[in-house]
Amino acid sequence: MSQAKVPAWVTIGVLPALNVLVAFIISAFLFMYIGISPIDAIKTMWTGAFGYSDGFGYTLYYTTGFIFTGLAVAVAYHAGLFNIGVEGQSYIGGLGVGLVCLSLGDVAPWYVVFPVAVIAGGLFGAAWALIPAYLQAKRGSHIVITTIMFNFIASSVMAYLLVHTLKPEGSMATETRVFAEQSWLPQMHQIMAFFGVDMAQNPLNISFIFAILCCVFVWLLIWHTRWGYEIRSIGSNPSAASYAGINYVKVVVITMLVSGMLAGFFGVNVLQGELHQVKLNFVEGFGFTGIAIALMGRNHPVGVFLASLLFGFLYQGGAELSFDYGVDRNIVVVLQGLVILFSGALEHMFKPSLERFYLRVIHRLERQSAKGEA
Structure with a gap:
C-alpha cells in the first residue's frame, strides 16, 4: 500500500477532521465527569459561537x-x-x-x-x-x-x-x-x-x-x-x-x-x-x-x-459555557489542549489505519468493477 496512492484530501481533509472528532469524544467524557450533559454543552457552545449575531461576531473577531x-x-x-x-x-x-x-x-x-x-x-x-x-x-x-x-x-x-x-x-x-x-x-x-x-x-x-x-x-x-x-x-x-x-x-x-x-x-x-x-x-x-x-x-x-x-x-463557545453553567475557564483550555494533542502530537496515530482503510476500500471497488466488466 503505497503512500503515493492515497490522495491528498485523505490526509489533509479527512485526517484532521477525524482527529478533531476524537478530541470532542474525549471531551464528552470530561463533561460527563463534571456533571454536564455533552449534548447540552455542545449546543450551548454552538449557539454561543454561531447562534446569534453578537456571538458570531466575537467568534470571527x-x-x-x-x-x-x-x-x-x-x-x-x-x-x-x-x-x-x-x-x-x-x-x-x-x-x-x-x-x-x-x-x-x-x-x-x-x-x-x-x-x-x-x-x-x-x-x-x-x-x-x-x-x-x-x-x-x-x-x-x-x-x-x-x-x-x-x-x-x-x-x-x-x-x-x-x-x-x-x-x-x-x-x-x-x-x-x-x-x-x-x-x-x-x-x-x-x-x-x-x-x-x-x-x-x-x-x-x-x-x-x-x-x-x-x-x-x-x-x-x-x-x-x-x-x-x-x-x-x-x-x-x-x-x-x-x-x-x-x-x-x-x-x-x-x-x-x-x-x-x-x-x-x-x-x-x-x-x-x-x-x-x-x-x-x-x-x-x-x-x-x-x-x-x-x-x-x-x-x-x-x-x-x-x-x-x-x-x-x-x-x-467556551465563554458562553462558563457563563451558563459556571464551568471553570480552565475546562475550555483543556478542550483546546485535547484538540492540539490529537491534531499535533498524535497526528500520525490514525494516519496508517486511515490510509489502509482507504486503499482497502478502493481495492475492493476496483475488483467489483473488474468483475462487472467481465
Whole structure:
C-alpha cells in the first residue's frame, strides 16, 4: 500500500477532521465527569459561537487574530523553521501599531491611519524576527531557542515601556492613553448598519477582511512565486536546495521576515480594532495557539482559516459555557489542549489505519468493477 496512492484530501481533509472528532469524544467524557450533559454543552457552545449575531461576531473577531498568528507559523514552517516567537513578534508588532495610532490618530482619520498602522505593525514584527533569523542562517543558532528567548525579551521591553514611557502621567494602569476615536477601525456592525442590516454590537472589524487577504497573499507567495519555490525547497532539503543554487541565508532571513510581518499584523485587529489602546499582555497567548492552528491547518492558508475558525468557536463557545453553567475557564483550555494533542502530537496515530482503510476500500471497488466488466 503505497503512500503515493492515497490522495491528498485523505490526509489533509479527512485526517484532521477525524482527529478533531476524537478530541470532542474525549471531551464528552470530561463533561460527563463534571456533571454536564455533552449534548447540552455542545449546543450551548454552538449557539454561543454561531447562534446569534453578537456571538458570531466575537467568534470571527477571535478567528481574525488566530489567522495572523497561524499564517506566521505556517510560512516559517515551509522553510523548515519552527517559529516559536510569534507571541513576541505579535507583541512588538502591536507596539508599532500603537505608536502610529497614538501619533497620527489625533490628526488623521482611520482610513489614513490604518495602512500606516499595517506597515508599522508588519515592520516591527519583522524586525523582531530578524535577529533570530540571522542567528539561524549565519551562526547556526537554533530558531526554536532564539525565538523563545525573544518572547521573554519582548515581554520585558513592553512592560518597561508601558510602565515608564507610554503610560499617561498620573495613571497607575500599565496601558497607554486611549487612541483618538477617529483612528478606530470601523466595526462590522457599523458597516452592516450602513447597508440597513441590523447586527448586534461586537468587536469584529474590517481587519477580518485584511486577514482573508493575507491568506490569499500567503497562498500566492508559497505556491505561485519563485520565492515560494525556494522556501519550500529549503524546507524539504536544505542541502539539495543549496546545491541547486538557492541561497540558504537569504531564504531563511526573508521567510522569517515575512513570518514576523504576519505576526505583527495581529495588533491591528486587537489594538486599533477593539482595545483602542496598548495594554500589557494584550496578545494573551494567541501567538502560541498559532502553532497549533498551523499544525491543524497543515500549513495551508485554507487550513489555517478553518483551524482559526475552530479555535474562535472554542474561545467564544467556551465563554458562553462558563457563563451558563459556571464551568471553570480552565475546562475550555483543556478542550483546546485535547484538540492540539490529537491534531499535533498524535497526528500520525490514525494516519496508517486511515490510509489502509482507504486503499482497502478502493481495492475492493476496483475488483467489483473488474468483475462487472467481465
